[in-house]
Amino acid sequence: MLESLKNLLPQKVSTSPTDLNTHGRDESYPIQNPPLAVVFAENLSDIQAALGWARAHRVAVIPFGAGTSLEGHVIPQGPAISLDVSRMNRVLEVRPEDFLAVVEPGLTRKALNEALKGTGLFFPVDPGADASLGGMAATNASGTTTVRYGGMRQNVLALQVVLANGEVLELGRGVRKSSAGYNLKDLFIGSEGTLGIITCLTLKLHPIPEHIHTLRVFFENLNATAQAAYAVMASGLPVARLELVDEVGMLAINRYLGQSYPEKPALFVEFHSSTQEALEAESSLALELMQEAGAIRIDTARTQEERTAQWEARHQAYWALVNLFPGKAYLATDTAVPISKMPDLVAYSSHLLRELGLSGNILGHVGDGNFHTLVVCEPGDPRAEVFSERLVEHTLALGGTCTGEHGVGLRKKKYLPQEHGPALGWMRQIKQLFDPQSLLNPGKIFD
Template sequence: MEKLEALRRLFPGQVDLSESERLRHGKDEGYPEAKPVLAVVYPESVEDVQKALQWAREWGVAVIPFGAGTSLEGHLYPVREAISLDLSRMNRVLRVQPQDFLCVVEPGLTRKALNEALKGTGLFFPVDPGADATLGGMAATNASGTTTVRYGGMRHNVLALQVVLASGEVLELGRGVRKTSSGYDLKDLFIGSEGTLGVITRLTLRLHPLPEHVHTLRAFFPGVEEAAEASYRVMATGLPVARLELLDELALKALNRYLSTDFPEKPALFLEFHASTREALEAESALALELVEEVGALTVEAAKTEEERRRQWEARHQAYWALVHLFPGHRFMIIDTAVPLSRLAEMVRYAQGLLQEMGLEGSMVGHVGDGNFHTLVPILPEDYPKAEAYAERLVERALALGGTCTGEHGVGLRKKKFLPKEHGDSLEWMRKLKTLLDPEGLLNPGKVLDISPSPRYI
């Protein structure tokens, strides 16, 4: 094929045409469909990204930026002929400025590799979605995670971006400072844009001091609703919680079998506090203990060692894989919603009741400290329509409560249908921005929203 020969000449040693890699790059962790991309290209510089986009314009082939492949909403599925632009070779730490609490990195660097590189500086990068995702991919989906309740998600921790547009033009967005009031905030337009507006090629990230004192608790409750109510009360006090996570009894049952742990199989809150003094830490932890006991906590346990603390958070991050192991042969519908904190207990109660009403089994886990939780529904192929109907009803309820269809996983293909209700007339302005920045619809087409590209690219 002439176009592929041209691509290989343009990128000697940087193009993979194997069936396995083409298929791996045409699917993600949560979307039920997969389709191989035309080719996988591994750029090694900004200039390579520009060349790939020039080739795409010449041949009318779409481009899907790829990080680690851990997205969940169909972000990587090619709706038409596309190449995957795998940025994993652009994985360097370009600069660390401890005195300014920032670093500059390439997009293919993973969050764990960055924190490994920061050892000895007294600083860390806090955004922790569980998976060892690439930082470029995390910015593209506005990822968050267990520490978001204290440190914020990607939007709070990205100071500046370098982005390549579909035209090949390179933009420098934002500044390496803690605050600015200069001009329109174009940087944040690209955070959470899911590769539909440009390709992120460099990030300037905010770093944070490692906490001097850490206290980790586990509180177990008679029901999920009580756990959700306790999380609201803890947040309502203004306590500086670093992590506040919900796991229901099914998740803990799965973890006990998968990791050989011995957690009580009751709905739980996993909490963590970071403080600069021992006295502050003890006072904050004591107040949290009092609050969860008022709501009806059955037992409260503290992690007594660093190893126990590490194991507790490893368990939280392994909850999905533990459930996969508990339900062999099943796929999972993972529904990510977020609501105002005051409506969290109501939303959790609805999600649990709806599972029972529809005859489905599912598990609820999530970052309840910021109103975000996930319902994981194991399904066999014949049950997919029922699970899809469950997801739709759950999202509709979240929107009715003033929430959002996605707290952190993004829109991709699956959540597009909810955007008109969530955004109203502003959705048309999003479409105008997409058309302005990518008039030919080459960048991750079909994701987030649809536009009408130039006829020769349809």
């Protein structure tokens, strides 16, 4: 059977153990399961050919970009081929006058911004990892800049997708607004490869800010840090980034990156503006609010190198924690609540760690009401799952969601009935409509 696939796509199919193992895991999910083969698609025709083969042999197809997902999205749940689009990595068109770019799904966000140098524009969605743009759309990724620029759903204008039956759909247009029919484009953003394969994206670009002010603000305790973050957001200030890192995270960053930050809970804050006057006024008011909330130290990143180091520290916080607790297992949560409920959830998360006798840290995009708790435990320790379940229950009671940006994958699907109720049944019907043979990433989002 696999020989027929190799004959169909010469030099593009691998069954080497290295490739199979790489495509049978993601960054953090504890279970690994290699696919039958990896198809390295290079164009639309390759994808249609692979899907045709999969229909004929009743074999599942799992889209794969950079493999940076966290919830088991790319791990096969049975016989499957991994459809790797990393070779489809071209910038097809840049239209600075329209503030948009057309790209292939395997292009990474860093590669896109490198290609945009000289245009005065950038693509702002920054999940930390150098993820593929197709994968970012498939999970509706966001990150540190979402509070100002939005996540993938707000920054994808149009998609080209291939359905399980091989049909190509063009969804959306390269315009900022449209009222023409059902919005199928947004249905595919966040669908995690269960409805179709993304083959082309039209992305919204933004002007590079002329003036940037970046701060590190330290507090005596976690509650004061969360309350300060809420005060800044409640003020209506146009914050570009607002990130929380607790004292355990700061300790880990210092050891992992050789920094000397105070080992106290901190907010990493950034403002973007077109004028120096506006920037100074906005950041000054934010500082007043944070000082009223109990700030004990304020540092300013004054150069591009210092700003880069600050955000590199934030992006490396996960690996810093892993390095701080070698040989342990890790469970990352991804809850999000209405912004007014964020301090409540941060306090509850911290209390729950202590109650269950667990180690871990709290960090995340508190400007969006979204944060992560990285629980550290021995492999197989049931307390980690108890922590996750109780945190999600409290989150849902506050009107929040079990996943703000990582997606459902394998880990979060058990929470969807409680979060969505009868609407989950309609989601299943949509899946059945687009993929009646259940060939596309089966077992994700739904059992």
